[in-house]
Amino acid sequence: MNSAELIKQIEQKRSFLCVGLDTDITLIPSRFKTEKDPIFSFNKAVIDATLPYAVAYKPNIAFYEALGPAGWDSLQKTMEYMPKDVFSIADAKRGDIGNTATKYAQTFFDPTCAGFDFDSVTVAPYMGEDSVSPFLHFSGKWVILLALTSNPGSTDFQQLKDANGVPLYENVMRKAMEWGSADELMFVIGATRSDYMTKVREIAPDNFFLVPGVGAQGGSLADVAKFGMNKKVGLLVNSSRGIIYAGDDTAVSAAREAKKVQEEMNQLLDLYYK
Amino acid sequence: MNSAELIKQIEQKRSFLCVGLDTDITLIPSRFKTEKDPIFSFNKAVIDATLPYAVAYKPNIAFYEALGPAGWDSLQKTMEYMPKDVFSIADAKRGDIGNTATKYAQTFFDPTCAGFDFDSVTVAPYMGEDSVSPFLHFSGKWVILLALTSNPGSTDFQQLKDANGVPLYENVMRKAMEWGSADELMFVIGATRSDYMTKVREIAPDNFFLVPGVGAQGGSLADVAKFGMNKKVGLLVNSSRGIIYAGDDTAVSAAREAKKVQEEMNQLLDLYYK
Numbered sequence A, B: 001m002n003s004a005e006l007i008k009q010i011e012q013k014r015s016f017l018c019v020g021l022d023t024d025i026t027l028i029p030s031r032f033k034t035e036k037d038p039i040f041s042f043n044k045a046v047i048d049a050t051l052p053y054a055v056a057y058k059p060n061i062a063f064y065e066a067l068g069p070a071g072w073d074s075l076q077k078t079m080e081y082m083p084k085d086v087f088s089i090a091d092a093k094r095g096d097i098g099n100t101a102t103k104y105a106q107t108f109f110d111p112t113c114a115g116f117d118f119d120s121v122t123v124a125p126y127m128g129e130d131s132v133s134p135f136l137h138f139s140g141k142w143v144i145l146l147a148l149t150s151n152p153g154s155t156d157f158q159q160l161k162d163a164n165g166v167p168l169y170e171n172v173m174r175k176a177m178e179w180g181s182a183d184e185l186m187f188v189i190g191a192t193r194s195d196y197m198t199k200v201r202e203i204a205p206d207n208f209f210l211v212p213g214v215g216a217q218g219g220s221l222a223d224v225a226k227f228g229m230n231k232k233v234g235l236l237v238n239s240s241r242g243i244i245y246a247g248d249d250t251a252v253s254a255a256r257e258a259k260k261v262q263e264e265m266n267q268l269l270d271l272y273y274k
Helices: A003-013 A038-050 A061-065 A069-081 A098-109 A129-135 A168-179 A194-203 A221-228 A250-272 B003-013 B030-034 B038-050 B061-065 B069-081 B098-109 B129-135 B168-179 B194-203 B221-228 B250-272
Strands: A017-021 A056-059 A087-094 A120-123 A142-148 A185-189 A209-211 A235-239 B017-021 B056-059 B087-094 B120-123 B142-148 B185-189 B209-211 B235-239
Touching: A017 A038, A017 A087, A017 A250, A038 A069, A038 A250, A056 A061, A056 A069, A056 A235, A061 A069, A061 A087, A061 B098, A069 B069, A087 A098, A098 A120, A098 A129, A098 B061, A120 A129, A129 A142, A129 A168, A142 A168, A142 A194, A168 A185, A168 A194, A185 A194, A194 A221, A209 A221, A221 A235, A221 A250, A235 A250, B017 B038, B017 B087, B017 B250, B030 B038, B038 B069, B038 B250, B056 B061, B056 B069, B056 B235, B061 B069, B061 B087, B087 B098, B098 B120, B098 B129, B120 B129, B129 B142, B129 B168, B142 B168, B142 B194, B168 B185, B168 B194, B185 B194, B194 B221, B209 B221, B221 B235, B221 B250, B235 B250
Parallel strands: A017 A056, A017 A235, A056 A087, A087 A120, A120 A142, A142 A185, A185 A209, A209 A235, B017 B056, B017 B235, B056 B087, B087 B120, B120 B142, B142 B185, B185 B209, B209 B235
Antiparallel strands: none
């Protein structure tokens, strides 16, 4: 999916919501557990409930991988069920070099390999250019590179300043922007502080940001939009637990919570977009 | 496997060789391709050929993941075949936070999850403590944390110096050593420069280093041993392509190349260990 198609989705649904499919067998309502494939059945219910309000879905690969082949099968079915006009994110945070990176890219991008045709994959920058470039330049596909995350550990290295006072996450963003265009490269930006959002938008005025940490993790959606939105919206804001585990009747509770977020996003688009 | 058991293996085999199982269907000898599971059959042949000379095996997870469920199945069979007295490394370079990191750890460490019982997994440090700690403290298991890698892109971020002139990889090592002991934490250290090896051994005198980049990638094994060996050996040196793709008759060629490396390691152990 290219950026024009993504923006069109956002304009049509008046939403920049990404629903995180962190599907955990121990957390899903009990009625799914009697189904043949509880994980897929739950994901299907979440997608059905939230599709009017979400433009993107982000399966957290760890949750599927930890189940072995059955987990990969549930993910496969989920991705086959997912409508083609939503943006899909393999939240895998892979990062390795050369032909290994190419294998990871093929896993998620090339349907003739592992059967997946994701629009994007999250990638870790630690190993540098030759660990990121192999994921770039797949036609219509995106790298979503870790830049500034919202977890406590983000202070350990991401915010370490170099001799010029420039923090690592800023060096990551500036370097990565030399490797790929804003039509193939997004950044993961934690939402917890609005001053950071202002800063990263200055660094990368045109790139989309994938923003976790709104809701359960405490970020303000209004601040994210106020300080992070650009002329092409430029934001995908993720919510996982706050939507998918909002109640026992997933069809009702997930729809209700997604709709709430979409309604706020609609107002924020009115304020800051066009 | 704990460090005493690993060192015992090294002493018995007079080797600190790790064989990388970067098994690629397009690169294995044609005779394996007619077998029911060519990837497993090839891995089995490599293990049989190299077991007298190697103390560790390192499947590169990307190569299996890219094949979908069949690839995970080949990996499963490989790990079931692998003798329990060698050290196994899931080269996965995972890195995510909290419960997601726990899921990745379970994938590779907890046989009741995805069926794997690896001794160790490679982990990326970018997200900081809460992305590394969930992998630590599994009894008898190890985190092998990316520190200084040997690829060209390692200059992009790993060698960025902070305001005190301390490069990122050094900050990563020093911080990580606060999170886990030398009995559960190793570092990935690229072998290409002996001055770096001296430096990282000063920083982490007691930790094991997993050293790729010897052989095909140009590092000198003698230098690695001279500058990197410690009182408990402290080194696992990996070779992948140079051993597993050394010839068409894998049983002969992989054994021959592994034996060559082991013989050099034997001499280096004489020189620098005890």
